[in-house]
Amino acid sequence: MSSHTINDVAALARVSIKTVSRVMNGEAHVRPQMRERVMRAVEALKYRPNIAARSLAGSRSFLIGLFCEHPSPSYVAEALRGAMARCREAGYHILIEQLWGDKTTFRQQLETLLTAVKMDGVILLPPVCDRDDALEILDQRAVPYVRIAPSGQLKRGPYVYMDDRKAAFDMTAHLVRLGHKKIGFIKGRAGHASSSWRHDGFQKALLAAGLKIKPHWIQPGDYTMQSGMAAAEQMLRQKDRPTAIFASNDDMAFGVMAVAQRLKLKVPEELSVVGFDDAPIAQVVWPQLTTIRQPTMKMAVQAASLLIQPDKSKHAPKGELLDFELIVRGSAGIPPRT
Amino acid sequence: MSSHTINDVAALARVSIKTVSRVMNGEAHVRPQMRERVMRAVEALKYRPNIAARSLAGSRSFLIGLFCEHPSPSYVAEALRGAMARCREAGYHILIEQLWGDKTTFRQQLETLLTAVKMDGVILLPPVCDRDDALEILDQRAVPYVRIAPSGQLKRGPYVYMDDRKAAFDMTAHLVRLGHKKIGFIKGRAGHASSSWRHDGFQKALLAAGLKIKPHWIQPGDYTMQSGMAAAEQMLRQKDRPTAIFASNDDMAFGVMAVAQRLKLKVPEELSVVGFDDAPIAQVVWPQLTTIRQPTMKMAVQAASLLIQPDKSKHAPKGELLDFELIVRGSAGIPPRT
C-alpha cells in the first residue's frame, strides 16, 4: 500500500526508470508500444511521481506560490479557486503565503521563502503585486511571476487585468441609458490607480453623452463605507441633487444606500445607486446592488496557465486583458419624473 | 547569489555537513562552540535548508495541508490566517487544496494528492472534516490530521472546537438579562450537528431562567436568509409575538431584520435580533448584529501547532476546546414596554 516509486513501475513494465520518467513527462522519442506498457504499469500501481524528488532532481517543482497580503478579501478566495482549479488539472499545487511589512521585513520574508522552497512560478495578488521590492527580488532570482490586476509598473512583467476605465465608462453609460441626466460620482482613495481610472471612465462617458459635470456631484471618497456616507450626505442634502450615484466601489455604495434610507429616499425609485467590485454583500443588501464584477477567478486561471505553460515566444504580451461583467441588479432604475 | 547548500555552510564553518544538519534541526549533542561557528556561517551565507531535499531524505516535509471544500466562506480565510501565522514561525508552509465530490472522485483526488506530496500533517476544515472517507484515507496512510470544528465522529482523531451549546446558552442568557421574557428561536438546518447543539443551548437557558417555551416561537430554518425571513414572518405576524429572536446563524438573522423592517418594527427598540457566526456582513448591516464569534483563527493556530509539535503523550486529549466570543452590538436591547 505504501506508495510505489519509479523503480517499481520500471520493474513491472520491464523498462528502465528513464523510460518511465520520459513517459511521465510526456517527452518525445518513446515508442507508443513502450509508452503503453509503462502506462499500464502506472495504472496498476497507481503510481504518482513524488513531488519532492522531482523538485530536487529536476527543474520543475510543481509548486506555484500565491502571495497575498491578507487572505480575507473575497478576491483572494476567488483567485484561490481559479488557481487551484487550473493547478489541479496540471498536477501542480498551490503554496499560499502571506507577505507584508516594511521593505526590510518583506525582503527577508520573501528571500527566506524563495531559498527554502523552489517554486515554478508565483501569482501576485494586490496589493503585493504593486510592490517594487517583490518584483525586484523575483526578477533577481529569475522566479517567473504573473501579477493579478496590478495598478502600476506595467512594463515590469506579465500580468492579467481588466479595464477599469472601460468598466466605469460602461456603468455610467448604463445609467445614461436608463434616462439619468444628473449623475453623481464618488471617487476612490487618492493614490490608488483604480481610483483615477474609474473616475476617468465616468467623465469620458458623461462627455460622450453630452451631460454636464457639476463639481458638487463629484465627491471624494476612500473606498470605505463611511466615506460613501459622507459623500452621499453632501450630494443628497442639496437642492439640486443627482438622480443616480455611481460609487467607485461597493462599500461606498452601501454607504450611499444607508444615507438614502435615512433620508427616506427610495432606491431605486427616487435614487439609483451603483457600485464597483461585486462584493459578496452586494447580493444581500436590498435592493441588490448593480455593480461591476472583476473576473478574478478567470484572472487566476490565466495567471496559473501562464506559469504552467510559459509562453516561449518573444512576442508574448505583457498584459492579458480579461472582460469585466456589468451586473445589473435592482439598485438602479429609471430616474424619477420631476 | 544562487542559494547555498549545506556543503557551502559546512565548508565555511569547517565542519561536516552532519554537524550543520544537527544545528539546523536543533539537535542535542553539539558543542556550543560548534553551534555558534555553524550559525555564523549560516548567517553569512543566508543559508536556508531546501525543503524538497529535506522532504526527500527525512521524515519531515515542512508542508502542512489545508483542505477545504470551497475557499469562499470567511472562516476559510480566518483559518488560513491562523495556520499561516503559526507555520511561518516554525518554517512550515501551507499547501491549500480543494477537495469535494462523491466518494469515488474524492477518494481519487485525495489519494493522488497524498502520494504525490508528503505532508507532515493536514488541517481539515468543515465540511471536509466530517467526511468518513477523508478520515479513513488519512488514517490508513498514517497522515496526521487535526479537524476544525467537526460535527461528528468525535472519537476518530484530534480536533479543535468550540462549545456551540454553551454559546447558544450564553446568548439566550444575554437576552434574558436584557429583560426579554418572550424569546423566539430559529433552528438551523436539520441534520447539522450545530443545529441541535444551538437549539439545545437555547432551551436549557430558557429552562434555567424559568421561561416558557411556546411552540410557535420556535421555527424551523435551514441557515439561509430566506428561511430566516419565513420563520420571522411566522413569529411576527401573530398577536402574541416574541420581543427577541435568536437565529441560529447570521444569515437567518439578516432575514429576520429584513422582515422586521418590512413590518415597520424597529430593531432593537421593538424587536431584538441576534445571530450566530459573526459573518463579515454582521458589522455592515444597521443596526450591527449581536452575535457569536467562532475563534476560527485560534483554532487553526492550535491545529497547526498540534501538527508541528505532535503531542507524544498517550493522554493527549482528542478535542481541544476554545472559547467563543459573545459580541454585543446594536441589534439587541431591552424589550419594549407593553
Place this chain on the structure above:
DNA sequence: TTGTAAGCGTTATCAA
C-alpha cells in the same frame, strides 16, 4: 561529540 557513507525518488547526462 563529530564525521563518513548510504540512501531518499526523481531528472539529467551521455553512451549504446
Place this chain on the structure above:
DNA sequence: TTGATAACGCTTACAA
C-alpha cells in the same frame, strides 16, 4: 529510441 549512472541537497545509520 533506450538505458546505466551520476547528480540534486538533505537526513539517517553507524562508525569513530
